[in-house]
Amino acid sequence: MTSFGQYLRQLRETRHAAAQAADVGRYTLRSVAANAGLEPSYLSKIERDIQPPPSEAKVRALAEALGEDADVLLALAGKVSGDLLEAIRKRPQLFAHIIRELKDMPDHAVLRIVREVRDGQW
Amino acid sequence: MTSFGQYLRQLRETRHAAAQAADVGRYTLRSVAANAGLEPSYLSKIERDIQPPPSEAKVRALAEALGEDADVLLALAGKVSGDLLEAIRKRPQLFAHIIRELKDMPDHAVLRIVREVRDGQW
């Protein structure tokens, strides 16, 4: 399993290389830290898994700065997005039930449900 | 909104009265605390909302001791069950998507989906 730090560093280095090739946009540790609003040394430690992942807000800021999906990054950070938690807390039994039903199903089955729901014949 | 503490106390007092009427089983603060594995004074403070809700494990133990649904009690405690979090973290985008789709739907619509899923033609 890739750790949060490993993933973050790899992601940044990929962006860095791509930005070199292209033109603008810098993906140095310092500039990413600045864009995401945290101290460079802090980010350095996070990327090397010396510090645990930061708060949800900072993870979101990092996702934004690196062009990555926030939910994915949050998951790697061992967290779940606050708005999802809120939704579950509002109707705990309902959501507990449905999540437990779906958790052992293969992706394609769940995806099919998602699509059915979105197409909205409910 | 009923607080966690208020709810807990009310629940315990209800059980207490019922147990009086019936026969066995004690629902004093001390005995519930003992059954759930925490200090009486701690539970006392929790029931009066002087202390914040305890850890997930303790909330579960309280639910067990009081015959209440753990997910409901956890929700009142502002928490979400760890197994649900784990399921979401394993497939963050998938579950984020489906929860966000469902969160604004009325109960009956969600329930219908739950049933369809359980009846398993997926």
Next chain:
DNA sequence: CAGAGCGTGTAGTACACACTACACACCATG
């Protein structure tokens, strides 16, 4: 070879979390 820019090391902070231990005051009962 000075200076900019890069990543990193060390130190420390403020606060919340999750509790325990023990003493106390009250009430009813034998």
Next chain:
DNA sequence: CATGGTGTGTAGTGTGTACTACACGCTCTG
């Protein structure tokens, strides 16, 4: 009137969370 059981008050503890501030050493460029 002492004893058992009830809820509560006070105090303190260890651990994690979530960071900041600042200094250091390396490398590349002008």
